[in-house]
Every structure is written in structure tokens, then in C-alpha cells.
Amino acid sequence: MAAVTALGWRAVGLPALCAEPILRAPLPVRGVQAILVTSGQAVTALAGWVPVDMPVLAVGAATARRARAAGFAHVTPAEGTADALADLVRAEWRPAGGALLLATAPGYGRDLAEALRRSGFRVLRRCVYRIRPGMPPADILREMIGREAVAAALFFSAETARQFLRHLPRDVRDRLRGARAIAISDKAAEILATMEWREIVRAARPDQAAMLDLLGVAGQAERSVVR
Template sequence: MPPDPPSAGLRPGGQRPAVLITRPEPGLTETMDAVSALGWRAVALPALRAEPVGQGPLAARGAQAVLVTSGQAVAALAGRLPPDLPMLVVGAATARRARDAGFTRVTAAGGTADALADLVLSARHAGDGALLLATAAGYGHALADRLRRNGFRVIRRRVYRVRPAMPPPAALRALLQDGGIAAALFFSAETARQFLRRLPRDLRDGLRDVRAIAISDGTAQILDAIPWRAIERAATPDQAAMLDRLGPVAAPSRRDAGPPGP
């Protein structure tokens, strides 16, 4: 079990401690609701945003399946591919988004690019046609390389772009000065990278009392570049495990609860 954060329980004046959520949409609103349900004050601080690239149908003739490594790709694919084209996706949350977008033959891997590669190698044959890898510039190279080494033809299709989205630091600075941040959630290595890249130097020491909760070892390694109270890795690469690591807000102590009523 992770240690209780120093800001657990109500802050002076009844303010709940904050949890920073650095993931973009889709997923940000869902996580905000789940974090609030645990009693925390969910604060949206998306480190990046995804924007669809291109319009019209994607060339998929002869492809045996499309590979999706991020939920950000799903919205960019809706209406651009045959809905019955087999789709192999990185994890369960992305699979739900793909089905909601109208895709009918969706199979989920275990939440990482390595797990997606394992799924392809066990469920697909290289001789059955090319694989379309729907991704953004600079992403998916390791997955494509591994599959190519195993005889697959992989065609990378850039269907979305990733842009920095960190808001001005004033709000984060105010939260840190108040001591009201208990934890920060990082759902990908890229969000961790963008967060640190755009974090003003004068705020880095202010995170010493904040727990960083990472979805993977790779994400945790990036976060290790600055001091945190602790860097905790989710047991499995999904939101449920992230929230399990976060835990609910501790009940306020009797001392913090204020004077008794009449």
C-alpha cells in the first residue's frame, strides 16, 4: 500500500487536496470524474492534445487489420475505415472507444505496445496482408520494427498529431504555494515528457511533497528526472490500477474536523 500523502484529508477551510490529471481527451473527463468520486479535487492539467490529421477514407485495400496504440487515434479513424476491418488495439479502454465509434471487430491487448505486438504475433499471419498502424508522427516505431522483424509488412498511417497543451504555470504555482497538491497522474510516457519539458524550473522543487503515479515503468523513468515525494507505478497499465494506487482521500482527523457543533 502506498503511504498516505501529507495532504490527505480536508485542507484548512474545508478545501479538498488536489490531484493533477495530465492526460488529454479522450480520457481526461472520465478520469476527472473517477478521481472526484474518490473524494479528491480533480484538476485538469493536460500536457498535450491530439488533433486529427487528414479527411476522407484511408487506403486500406489488402490490409488484414489496423493497429491502434492510443485512444487518440480512434476519433481520427471513425468513418475513414470499413467498420468491419479487424482492429487490434492497445488496451480495454481504447477498445471501448473503438466500439463506440462503430468498429465491430475489435480485439484488445494488455495495455502496452509490447502486449499489442504479442497479440499480433499470436493472432495474425504475415502472409495474410499488410498491417495498418494508425499513429502520430514519431510514434509506433518500436512496434513496427518488431513486427517487421517477424515478417509482417507494416504501413504507418499518420492519422493525428500531438501538440503541447500545458496551461500557463500560474494555476500550478498557486496550488503548490498553498500546499494543496497531493498527487499527479501520468497515463503515458509522452504526457510525462511534455509535462517536465514545460514545467518552469522554479516549480520543480515544489513537487517534493507530491506523489507521482505512473502507468508504466517507462513513464516512471521519465518522471525520475525531478524530485517527487514518491513515484509509484500502477500494478497494471490501466486507469483502474492508477486509481487503486491513488486511493480515496483519508478522512479528516478529529483535530482537523473543526470545533464540535452545539
């Protein structure tokens, strides 16, 4: 929100998902050589329940920063995608070194776990948090966005895009047809393509800086950006 505002836009924070830690006891890590996290929500859920000297392999720089802030001492970031995280594991770790603990949520992480298993790794997929829809009621949503033109909408995950479209009132959907949809990944862009936008653009890299680059010239304070 602060970064969008600093570019001269009026930012509207619109939560599409709610994350809730569900871990209530320490996770056994005997025989585990590293912990894999594909979301900062997993870091929050793990804090206090696993030793902070365990190696942590994070999906990207933002998740890595969150892990370090939580006290983890040995954190290595990948390039921002699950595929990049799998490549990092294959390049720097060996199946004989022990299991990999993938901290995730119900319905998430299966493709990553299977890809690594095909490479010979033993992957322990553990659900440490859960995701619920978090869109506000329609009347509150209309009030948050207001009546002015929306220039752009930023979507930082495919699931965010999916839940946003699923719970979007028809009248608000119609008002967003003139907005630019900025997607963090191809998958998010595919989901957004089920609705009419002025255009859909994908970030060059799956990170916040690349998303902000697509906002274009600063100084558009009279327009809104939904994030």
C-alpha cells in the same frame, strides 16, 4: 476526473498534450487484414475514413471501448502496452493474411512497427493525428493547482510526463517535491525520476484502475490530485 473525485480527492485536470486529427481522406485498406491502434486519438482520427467492418486491434481496454463507440464492429483489445499488442498480433494473425495498418502520430509507433516487421509482417505505418504540447501558461498553471498541498500526480503516458516536466515552472516544481508521482509505465517512471518527488510508484497494470489503486485510502478531499 470523475473516478478520482469519487475516491474523495479534489482532482485538478492538467492537460499536457493536445491531439489533432490530420487525416483528410479515406485510407486505402485493400490488402490490409487488420488495423492497429495504440491510442484513442487514433480511433477518433480514423472514424469515417476507414470501413467500420475492418478488424481493429487496440492496445488496451479503454482504446477498444473507444473503437466500439466509434462504430467499429470487430475490436480486440491487448493488455495495455505496445509489446502486448505485438504479442496479440503474433498469436492470432499470420503474415500471409495481408498487411497491418498501424494508425499513429509522427514520432510514435516505430518500435511496434519494427518488432512486427521482424516477425515477418508487412506494416503500413500511417500518421492520422499529431500531438502538440498542451501545458497552459505558467500563471494559469499556478492558478489551476492553487496553493494547497498536492498529494499525487498521475501520468498516463511517458510523453505526458516529458511535456509536463519540460514546461513546469521552477516554483511549481519545488511545490511538487512532497507529492507522489504515479506512473502508468516504466518509461514514464524513468522520465519522472529526473525530478525530485516524495516517491515515484508504477501501476501494476497499464490502465486507469491500477493507477487509481495507488491513490490509497479515499477521503482525502482536502488534498489535490493533478491528473
